[in-house]
Amino acid sequence: MLQKFYPNVHEAVADVFNGAVVMVGGFGESGSPIELIHALIDQGARDLTVVSNNCGSGEVGLAALFKAGRVRKIICSFPRTANSTVFPELYRAGKCELELTPQGTLAERIRAGGAGIPGFYTPTAVGTPLAEGKEVRTFNGRPYILEHALRADFALIKGRAADTHGNVVYNKTARNFGPIMAMAAEITIVQAQRVVPAGEIDPETVVTPGIFVQRVVEVALPAHESELIKAGATYP
Amino acid sequence: MLQKFYPNVHEAVADVFNGAVVMVGGFGESGSPIELIHALIDQGARDLTVVSNNCGSGEVGLAALFKAGRVRKIICSFPRTANSTVFPELYRAGKCELELTPQGTLAERIRAGGAGIPGFYTPTAVGTPLAEGKEVRTFNGRPYILEHALRADFALIKGRAADTHGNVVYNKTARNFGPIMAMAAEITIVQAQRVVPAGEIDPETVVTPGIFVQRVVEVALPAHESELIKAGATYP
Amino acid sequence: MTKAASNGWTREQMAQRVAMDIPNGSYVNLGIGIPELIASFVPEDRTVIYHTENGMIGMGPPPAAGQGDPELINAGKRQVTALPGAAYFHHADSFAMIRGGHIDVSVLGALQVAHNGDLANWSTGEPDAIPAVGGAMDLCAGVKRVYVVTTHCTKDGQPKLVATCTLPLTGQGVVDRIYTEMAVIDVTPEGFRLVELAPGITLDDVQQRTGAPLLPIM
């Protein structure tokens, strides 16, 4: 028997350690695994390096993890948000390090980490401040920069359904970083709205094959960040 | 209106030119677009560089393209086959050049070509004859070699179904190189068993998004290579 | 100077003017702001397919009130819909489309555009600003044609079309065409070249508010 199912989000994140690198899926609220993030806040791990496209909104989910002072460094493409002052305040106070990387380079670095590719060349950011200090190399007369793979100790992902083998399908644009972060982490933890027996997901439609998923936990009715914020919620 | 549908395989390959680089999907007979290949033989383009995992079986499909003397160079991982002497004879006679590349490196080079990545580092083949002449670079204490992207003028792909937008789904392990070759070619031509209106393929289950596909042609009852060979068929 | 602006195109007219330049069958990525308006002006006899870098092609208009899904959004994080023929995919595949040259047109905003095609649109360079780049650099690097839609000048009247960008670059030599409330201007090997003037605007009006030489309509 495969033992991928966890009874609740708390047990699923129990061994996240201080200093861990944690990838967090989502693009804005779409695909953000809020319940896993809140469980991580409860769990208490600190000095985390977080890899995620954004830094969260309001004071729930990812923004709440920052607010709780658990993030030492964030690797992301777009840390600005219209409705959160959490990250800007930490950043200006020098309490959180930022590694800014273009969104496509972020995605490709994560995929490379999952695919055993330590580095690759990309045309993105050539000649800009984000290329400073990076090796430039010419292929067919055009300059490219060398970028390095990203890997993580844990990935927190949100799915629509997952089966006992860890196969995952997603909901619409909530797919975003989920499949590639699942590839790049030692331990990938998926919160899924439905957990089903092996065989219920058509093998032609699996998006993340179970080999990339170590833990699955059912969160049948996940909160939506925008609704929590509208209701004035904070966490914890 | 998008104009991706072609009335038959002959019109779909009519503009393949002498000297073109042509990617051909399939792993053995699984996913091999035999009808498109036969149309290419009829069409007459020569001095082709073919990128495909194998060199075909018997004297039909891909093997028939070699037999017709149209292939100047093959880039593949496994040119040996138990039941075809076509490629070995050409190769030993010096009539066809071979660039042998490990299967995973072949796949990654094709994906890189489609993704705008000109080169990447891989651990595969380090210290072997297939690394000769390639740059070696150390990341985190381990040696890797630099590999270059592959692109093509045309890709010939076999799908299970395709819609008017060019979205494609595949049949089982016939998927293999199809999705990545579709990304890496200027003009991707898909033969699909069923051609359906936009909206019939669930957007969650699309494997190759239509942006990677320029032409679709219906081949409702594609031949299977093994059955043709069993029947003693040759082409033309 | 204010006269020129008031006689020029509105935001909607600018968007409409861009829409005229998008050929049938194009795959298009629209940035946030004025570019978002373009989709509603594409002529009905053209099929244009919209890509959003957060993982969809075949994006449709915003949903009717109460019909949306908070997990079906565009790159500006607003709710959208999926048209028949749409497809979802992950971020690495989405940026493979961008970086790999599969998108035909990207329409972006700008802080500055130089006459060699350099674009600055991600950082105001202010010391306390939170740097944020998103997908802008990837779009610049990979999309076949990069169009910029922008006001001709900054709020305090400084030209945005300049000889050399002073703000941090998004990409080098990447812009093909610029649409402002005053004119449509191409970036050519010889520099800025006027393509079309808005009603009531003259070449001199535009040149006065442009920070680099402007070649006449060819």
Place this chain on the structure above:
Amino acid sequence: MTKAASNGWTREQMAQRVAMDIPNGSYVNLGIGIPELIASFVPEDRTVIYHTENGMIGMGPPPAAGQGDPELINAGKRQVTALPGAAYFHHADSFAMIRGGHIDVSVLGALQVAHNGDLANWSTGEPDAIPAVGGAMDLCAGVKRVYVVTTHCTKDGQPKLVATCTLPLTGQGVVDRIYTEMAVIDVTPEGFRLVELAPGITLDDVQQRTGAPLLPIM
């Protein structure tokens, strides 16, 4: 010498011996030949999931006669089935699994294995041979544990376990454990070390047919 071989394990017993070393929950890629036999010997209380590099995980046994699909095959191009929980994917994703260290065990054949773990299994080095490598180099480079199953010697009695591979390499220092008809042997930092002998075989028997020093069972 022939006595040793005849007293040793059969092909099926070799496969069965490998199967004992595959832990519950493993993701496994089986090469062509003897490795293909392993799946039928995995104890019933273990769940082992098979990956085939041509794009499936959750591979099952061959189909009943007439029930197969010529497009559902394994890396050896033979028809197989898909078990509940299977998934199909394209070649780049399949080799991301291999290269990225997601496969736990790969079982391969060999022409030669050196006592430093070097493996040669893709080229006989004959001048007129058609070179063909397939996925062997990727499996060596990326899979967590690489097991080799092979006859102890070549058909003409030459050791396959050697001090230095003379044939073209597939990978450097990649082999973890070797299963032959005579013994199970680990590749350790100190060289070959005996793990287990087949019935009727002695350490001396194995050493005589091995081209490098063989350390005793630890």
